[in-house]
Amino acid sequence: MVKLPVKRGMDIREGITDKQEIQKGVYLAGEMTEVRAGYAITSIANTNNEVEIDEPVLELEENEYTEEQARERGDKYLNRT
Numbered sequence: 518m519v520k521l522p523v524k525r526g527m528d529i530r531e532g533i534t535d536k537q538e539i540q541k542g543v544y545l546a547g548e549m550t551e552v553r554a555g556y557a558i559t560s561i562a563n564t565n566n567e568v569e570i571d572e573p574v575l576e577l578e579e580n581e582y583t584e585e586q587a588r589e590r591g592d593k594y595l596n597r598t
Contacts, residue, residue: 520556524576527552532577534559539573541565549580 523532529552536547539561546560557575 518558519561520558521572522574523552523555523557524574525555527577529577529579531580532557533580534575534577540570543570545573545575550577552577 531549531551533549534545534547534557537545539545542563542565544562544564546562548559550557550559557577559575561570563570
């Protein structure tokens, strides 16, 4: 789990990260994440021996679920106000 900055100007509370290789051997998980103070908590997998990696700036897809859809799914974490 890592805390990564979100692209400036993105005014969203929740978003979806795209699954992608962000650096050779370093992969960002495709998942739902919450944005707080310009940062998102997400998961990466590092298959290299190096511990340090370049910090990417995330560009998230906006969460498209409505509050009613979230309740139907039973997902208490979506669309909080």
